[in-house]
Amino acid sequence: MILNLIGYMASGKSTIGRILADKLNYEFLDLDDYIESKEHMSVRAIFKSKGEIYFRKAETKYLKDLLETQENLILSLGGGTPCYNNNMNLILESDNANAVYLKASIPTLVNRLKNEKSKRPLIAHIESDDVLTEFIGKHLFERAPFYNMANLTITTDNKGESEIADELVDKLF
Ligand code: S3P
Numbered sequence: 001m002i003l004n005l006i007g008y009m010a011s012g013k014s015t016i017g018r019i020l021a022d023k024l025n026y027e028f029l030d031l032d033d034y035i036e037s038k039e040h041m042s043v044r045a046i047f048k049s050k051g052e053i054y055f056r057k058a059e060t061k062y063l064k065d066l067l068e069t070q071e072n073l074i075l076s077l078g079g080g081t082p083c084y085n086n087n088m089n090l091i092l093e094s095d096n097a098n099a100v101y102l103k104a105s106i107p108t109l110v111n112r113l114k115n116e117k118s119k120r121p122l123i124a125h126i127e128s129d130d131v132l133t134e135f136i137g138k139h140l141f142e143r144a145p146f147y148n149m150a151n152l153t154i155t156t157d158n159k160g161e162s163e164i165a166d167e168l169v170d171k172l173f
Pocket of ligand 1: 008009010077078079080081119120122
């Protein structure tokens, strides 16, 4: 089975994904890391030199490759992956895949992202916390319909990472 972790930037997809992979004895991959290794460039550099459309096409291509070739994998997706190119349907229609939405509130996301903007091209330019809060609020509203297509949603506010991983295993297996 390929368990796809989806959710907004900084919702804990990679951290929780690694814990889950350990618990389940699955392999773990982060789609952004995979794209970077295949493209020999950081996500930030891809956005800068080739543009977002190139990145979104590459993201879909590598997602498809992984869905077709892997087994027993925890795959942490980028925050935008479910929202482009029919990617969410691709996951849900694939025989061997599931999607879990790690849902975090706007204040939690703002708190985490305000110190982690630099490697995230979509928010790197935002200077004030107020503007960041407004941006995330609108962006999350646009993306929620895609995230809400997940097979399972886990709320993550005020929960420890291991606790979230345990809840996910309880609900899915
Ligand atoms: C993006 C999220 C990033 C990365 C890219 C675009 C997005 O991944 O894929 O910067 O559109 O939300 P993380 O969610 O791992 O930060």
